[in-house]
Amino acid sequence: TRASAGSCGREHDLIISPFFDNSCIPVDHLLTVSLFSFAFCLALSCSLSVPLSCACCRCLMHIPAADSTPASLKVPSHSPYLLIGGGTASFAAARSIRARDPGARVLIVTDEPDLPYMRPPLSKELWFSDDPSVTETLRFKQWNGKERSIYFQPPSFYINSEELASAENGGVAVLTGKKVVHMDVRGNKVKLDDDTEISYDKCLIATGGVPRNLQVIERAGEEVMKKTTLFRKIEDFKSLDNVSRNAKSITIIGGGFLGSELACALGRRCKTTRQSGLEVIQMFPEKGNMGKVLPEYLSNWTTEKVKREGVKVIAEALVKSVTCKDDKLEIHLKDGRLVKTDHIVAAVGLEPNVDLAKSAGLEVDSDFGGYRVNAELQARSNIWVAGDAACFYDIRLGRRRVEHHDHAVVSGRLAGENMTGASKPYWHQSMFWSDLGPDVGYEAIGIVDSSLPTVGVFAKATAKDTPKAATEKSGTGIRSESETEDTATSPVASVTPLPPVAHKDDYGKGVIFYLRDKVVVGIILWNVFNRMPIARKIIKDGEEHADLNEVAKLFNIHED
């Protein structure tokens, strides 16, 4: 498991901890940091504790939580740096700008009522919390046991918008509850929904997206819409949490990351004593969970895991219509099946928000959606786009649009660098991860599309291993379940004779390569952690490798 993997299980955004925990500091930084921290202590004759303890690399910072009361709502007429959107990409850009431009004045404008926060815990960690007030505190336990808030920073980190122009060292101000509705590129200014205008020198568009809905639900009328959740924001989490405490049956439509994570979270919740009465159904058109991401054998394996989390999975399900009858929803599938449920969660994708394209005269990509930008994330002079809404040119992998948290961090940071004169292309490949409950996880990087040919290399269980011993050794907790797995249905083509012990297909640990024209364009690390740098290197190289088993050796999959 991540915890037993030693230092930061997830790479990226390591936080130095001068005074406490050195395990997360990369070796080449360690000496500098520890000398600095010691000198600091020495100079002050007391130690100053700066709580930069090792944060889960998925998060930008480890700061104690505070409430989300937003800063002042007064609108400044000008901001040198204007960031449209208050999500992960925008926050990463703000931090990058402040790091590189001393005293920079940065204004974030968001139509949400909340300060910038991270999204992944909304469909994962927050659901595993034992704290009954979690919907208020929005705090969760990271993989390393330490607690933090989903907010990147508490309110005291930000300055008031009124103070932005005069603050001696600049700062970051957040304008909440305001929507940018019009962009004047020639005049370098935007207009808000209250008709006020803000001019800028450099602008970032990080507007993210809006959850898609099924047409059949939109057409089904208000009664059905009222019992449907489109999941994206804090308010959606609170609403679904509330529904899950009262409903008898919830159906998730969608078999991708969000749908599967929510299904597992709700399924796990119904296994605990609090929610023993809740039925959790998940339905999707594919043959198995993550059918568009994982090769079929692994998608099947994953689906079995999802079922063990207490979810009733209905695969190959196409929704024909949805009606509301006697205060219950009736989902009619095209194959004639009928599913009755109290509430629907539609997790069928994200529509990137390109509302400003028209007024700004910005190009929208017809293949991937989103604003079309170059390799340096620039749309026009003085305008950059980052995060879910950016369709960018990836030098290695080609034009793409990525909807993951780490990409928002990486692209936001890059946009911030380029807004302060760096002129760097998208080069450091972002990663993503998914958890199927707290015991099983995988990390991925690059293009991970199940339609590509794949080569999966898995650690074989030996005859000596008992399921229990293997579980304890690897910490994955899967072996015990693998006994009842279905074996593959395709004919076996063995290169070497199989060992006498007939092992079931046990995809406990391994690495899967995704190939395009014989080059590895994507990698999944299946229950192995701490190996992302080597995966990133292989993708960056873009070489043709004759034997991927040799490449797999670089990952040491048999070690923890």
Added chain:
Amino acid sequence: MSSVRQEGKDKIIFVTKEDHETPSSAELVEEDPNDPYEERGLILPNGEINWNCPCLGGMASGPCGTEFKDAFSCFHYSKEEVKGSDCLEQFRAMQECMQRYPELYPQEDEKSSSKTSQDSTEESGANSTSASEQDSNTSQPDTESTAES
């Protein structure tokens, strides 16, 4: 012994620990330590501090970012025997700033009680510092040549 199976376009290989014990024959492209596109660690190849290093978290960008940068820069370039001893003002300014934002930089109460033993703390501190400075002299070449992980 490894076993290989093909399911349509997907190849599945199972390998034992022994199978993977022999060194890999896969070739990786040599890293360019001066590649301008690469993400850098805390210290750039030219010796400057990378304020945008993810490892710094929000230290360089928060309300005390300027004070932090001043203190850390001073320390980094300090040539004193006790490194950073010429940076007391900057450290103090940083601490003062951080104390104004206890939410962002919580203080540990028990450590600030030893005002009277200030001299002895500095003495023992000085001894330790010179010891670690010795360490730093011997290990510095390694530090500088380590590729960014």
